[in-house]
Amino acid sequence: MTVRNDWTRDEIQALYDQPFLDLVFEAQGVHRQHFQANTIQVSTLLSIKTGKCPEDCKYCSQSARYDSKLEAEKRIAVDKVIREALSAKESGSSRFCMGAAWRNPHERDMPYVLEMVREVKALGLETCMTLGMLNQSQAERLKDAGLDYYNHNLDTSREYYSHIISTRTFDDRLDTLDHVRQAGMKVCSGGIVGLGESRNDRIGLLHELATMPVHPESVPINMLVPIEGTPLADVEKLEVTEWIRTIAVARIIMPHSYIRLSAGRESLSDSDQALAFMAGANSLFSGEKLLTTPNAGEGKDQLLFAKLGLTAEKPKPSIAELTVDAMSA
Numbered sequence: 443m444t445v446r447n448d449w450t451r452d453e454i455q456a457l458y459d460q461p462f463l464d465l466v467f468e469a470q471g472v473h474r475q476h477f478q479a480n481t482i483q484v485s486t487l488l489s490i491k492t493g494k495c496p497e498d499c500k501y502c503s504q505s506a507r508y509d510s511k512l513e514a515e516k517r518i519a520v521d522k523v524i525r526e527a528l529s530a531k532e533s534g535s536s537r538f539c540m541g542a543a544w545r546n547p548h549e550r551d552m553p554y555v556l557e558m559v560r561e562v563k564a565l566g567l568e569t570c571m572t573l574g575m576l577n578q579s580q581a582e583r584l585k586d587a588g589l590d591y592y593n594h595n596l597d598t599s600r601e602y603y604s605h606i607i608s609t610r611t612f613d614d615r616l617d618t619l620d621h622v623r624q625a626g627m628k629v630c631s632g633g634i635v636g637l638g639e640s641r642n643d644r645i646g647l648l649h650e651l652a653t654m655p656v657h658p659e660s661v662p663i664n665m666l667v668p669i670e671g672t673p674l675a676d677v678e679k680l681e682v683t684e685w686i687r688t689i690a691v692a693r694i695i696m697p698h699s700y701i702r703l704s705a706g707r708e709s710l711s712d713s714d715q716a717l718a719f720m721a722g723a724n725s726l727f728s729g730e731k732l733l734t735t736p737n738a739g740e741g742k743d744q745l746l747f748a749k750l751g752l753t754a755e756k757p758k759p760s761i762a763e764l765t766v767d768a769m770s771a
């Protein structure tokens with residue numbers, strides 16, 4: 443199957459509007475053509491600087507503009523990050539994602555994040571960061587330090603975007619993604635469903651992602667976790683089937699991308715999650731927390747994997763492990 447970057451909104455809508463079971467069946471077929479069945483890539487996400495963010499994303503507990511009762515934390519020490527990364531690797535994660543609640547990293551933060559990338563990479567983990575907007579020079583330095591992925595979500599459709607964020611534009615987001623691509627890193631970019639948007643907005647988000655010159659290698663499809671104190675605390679809950687439809691369409695139109703279950707997973711039943719895997723999701727975040735929101739813990743995930751006969755993609759050996767192997771060969 444050729445990868446297409448010329449999807450029209452009408453084509454995406456036609457996929458989205460199919461009978462639910464036809465859509466999930468088609469998505470699973472596409473999935474099996476491009477990925478090993480029953481294998482899930484597992485990532486761990488750590489907040490390296492929490493809260494007091496100057497941005498106004500209306501869903502976020504970390505924005506300084508809302509009274510979400512979140513306890514802000516300063517940058518955490520690099521050696522603590524390394525310990526967390528090691529424990530994530532031992533628990534079966536192959537990728538370690540580090541997130542900071544910044545509009546963008548300041549120059550004074552760069553040595554800190556670059557050292558962190560080098561050290562996490564040396565453990566044999568894939569590295570990912572989400573630090574807000576990047577300029578070209580920052581993207582290049584992160585790439586040189588060994589950063590594999592940069593996460594920067596589009597969040598929602600271009601049309602609905604201004605209802606959710608006013609402190610940076612949709613095009614600012616695309617500019618950062620462009621800098622990440624130019625620097626040669628892989629892109630992790632997706633969105634959130636359940637923000638009060640329409641189905642047409644979910645189609646618009648997918649259209650934006652699937653018509654990028656290169657599809658994001660990783661596409662998180664988050665389900666809103668409403669947080670008290672934020673403007674979206676009381677938004678009407680979206681039907682789970684709409685979230686599954688979004689996953690299935692993402693799988694069909696971006697067949698080589700990892701489609702990731704992110705925020706919102708902890709409130710879903712095992713059977714809802716199984717349906718999401720059936721619809722082509724093949725990546726998830728493990729651990730008790732996703733930055734600040736609760737997540738299905740590792741123990742729960744291991745049980746779910748055992749129940750469904752799923753296996754986690756293997757992490758790579760670290761540089762230290764490879765050196766020992768070479769010396770003993």
Ligand code: SF4
Nearest residue numbers: 495497499502505543
């Ligand atoms: S989503 Fe990110 S940029 Fe937006 S308020 Fe939260 S931490 Fe800041």
